[in-house]
Amino acid sequence: MTPTGPVTLDTPVHHDSPLPSAADLIVIGGGVAGVTTAYYAAKSGARVVLCEKGRIAGEQSSRNWGWIRQQGRDPDELPLVIEAVANWHALQAETNEDLGLRQTGTLYFASDEATLQRYRNWAQIAAGHGLDSRVVGSTEMSSMLPDARADWIGALWTPSDCRAEPWVAVPALARLAARTGVTIRENCAVRALDLEGRQVTGVVTEAGRIRAPRVVLAGGAWSAKLLKRHGVALPQLSVRATVGRTQVLPEVFAGQGVDDRFAFRRRTDGAYSLAPSFDHDFFLGPAAFRHARDYWPVFRRDILSTNLRPASPRSYPDAWTLPRTWSEDAPGPFEAMRVLDPPPNLRFVRRMARQFAAAFPHLGEVRVTKAWAGMIDGLPDMIPVIDHVPDLPGLICLTGLSGHGFGIGPGVGRVTADLALGRDPGHDLSPFRFARFSDGTRRAAFHL
Numbered sequence: 162m163t164p165t166g167p168v169t170l171d172t173p174v175h176h177d178s179p180l181p182s183a184a185d186l187i188v189i190g191g192g193v194a195g196v197t198t199a200y201y202a203a204k205s206g207a208r209v210v211l212c213e214k215g216r217i218a219g220e221q222s223s224r225n226w227g228w229i230r231q232q233g234r235d236p237d238e239l240p241l242v243i244e245a246v247a248n249w250h251a252l253q254a255e256t257n258e259d260l261g262l263r264q265t266g267t268l269y270f271a272s273d274e275a276t277l278q279r280y281r282n283w284a285q286i287a288a289g290h291g292l293d294s295r296v297v298g299s300t301e302m303s304s305m306l307p308d309a310r311a312d313w314i315g316a317l318w319t320p321s322d323c324r325a326e327p328w329v330a331v332p333a334l335a336r337l338a339a340r341t342g343v344t345i346r347e348n349c350a351v352r353a354l355d356l357e358g359r360q361v362t363g364v365v366t367e368a369g370r371i372r373a374p375r376v377v378l379a380g381g382a383w384s385a386k387l388l389k390r391h392g393v394a395l396p397q398l399s400v401r402a403t404v405g406r407t408q409v410l411p412e413v414f415a416g417q418g419v420d421d422r423f424a425f426r427r428r429t430d431g432a433y434s435l436a437p438s439f440d441h442d443f444f445l446g447p448a449a450f451r452h453a454r455d456y457w458p459v460f461r462r463d464i465l466s467t468n469l470r471p472a473s474p475r476s477y478p479d480a481w482t483l484p485r486t487w488s489e490d491a492p493g494p495f496e497a498m499r500v501l502d503p504p505p506n507l508r509f510v511r512r513m514a515r516q517f518a519a520a521f522p523h524l525g526e527v528r529v530t531k532a533w534a535g536m537i538d539g540l541p542d543m544i545p546v547i548d549h550v551p552d553l554p555g556l557i558c559l560t561g562l563s564g565h566g567f568g569i570g571p572g573v574g575r576v577t578a579d580l581a582l583g584r585d586p587g588h589d590l591s592p593f594r595f596a597r598f599s600d601g602t603r604r605a606a607f608h609l
């Protein structure tokens with residue numbers, strides 16, 4: 162039997178300091194993006210308050226694969242994720258805690274020549290950014306994974322990619338942020354933005370108002386819901402992604418790898434995290450119908466890996482029963498779902514254990530001793546929004562990290578902090594502009 166349930170946050174964080182009445186910057190959302198935004202802004206001298214409706218890293222930031230991956234990224238994201246890797250190394254030192262950060266690389270396995278050629282093409286783009294990605298042939302790959310018995314003929318390999326333990330790392334980053342001066346409040350939902358006209362002047366939380374000239378929205382799968390309350394549309398949807406942990410196993414590879422069926426990552430506890438490479442559950446709700454045209458190209462491509470479910474369960478981000486608007490004086494949808502802890506898809510769990518065992522038969526039986534799921538939010542072009550919200554001056558949106566947010570978090574967090582503080586973010590952020598969905602300038606999603 163596979164135990165399910167909430168991911169255990171091994172090192173809980175409790176921040177009970179009083180809520181200040183004013184700040185320079187308010188961050189909504191205590192995932193890796195929000196926590197690192199808050200940290201970098203505080204490091205620059207800003208007075209920062211972070212409000213999280215549930216627990217720090219309670220949702221996707223503790224439920225992801227734990228990959229810190231530059232490999233295979235959309236070329237527009239590459240500069241940000243390359244910075245993110247450097248920032249992860251610096252944060253490891255600054256936290257003075259073991260985040261589980263290990264530079265052990267990523268492998269994308271190929272079973273046919275056409276796939277290897279796509280990987281070669283991408284490696285050329287990566288080389289233009291100074292990245293160490295390259296294609297390895299079957300002989301070199303076999304020396305890296307001598308016990309593998311899969312049909313892989315080669316792989317894309319990025320030695321500088323890293324891994325970390327999400328449920329350890331993000332709370333540790335929150336502790337670092339708190340030490341740097343960020344006021345962190347868990348169980349403190351932001352019910353609404355505080356507005357004068359359309360100008361953002363702060364937030365209304367369940368514990369009272371906080372005034373600030375700048376607010377960063379890093380609410381993961383919930384971001385579009387808050388925007389919609391204020392009349393701003395963002396075509397954000399989310400899917401349920403299942404992950405599991407095996408029993409402690411001998412090491413087959415020190416890093417992470419994926420083929421077109423399953424993904425695995427070595428963990429610091431001696432087990433492996435497993436996941437289906439592409440398969441996910443998609444719950445139909447009002448936003449799914451509203452944005453169907455935007456998502457049609459992605460849906461058509463992913464149709465075989467999408468397990469369509471008829472209705473979003475109660476209190477999920479796209480549930481039919483969730484109100485479209487709500488009062489700032491009473492509990493709203495964010496208080497109704499403090500920590501979204503969706504059950505994993507046990508069919509996926511059984512299958513990925515079988516596939517991992519088949520690829521490494523010397524392991525014998527592979528058991529998944531714990532499984533969980535998270536809601537991955539994304540946008541139709543599968544890259545995030547990192548921008549001022551044009552219709553709500555004072556609001557900066559950082560959302561739509563499409564399941565790759567853990568690795569890139571400290572990169573987009575640093576950039577967003579500078580954007581919010583009126584500094585040069587140091588990267589071209591035009592691909593991540595908010596208006597691309599309304600002005601018709603968004604491009605197709607990148608696929609490796």
Ligand SMILES: NCCCC(=O)O
Binds near residue numbers: 229563564565568
């Ligand atoms: N959808 C999970 C992917 C994790 C990553 O490659 O960063």
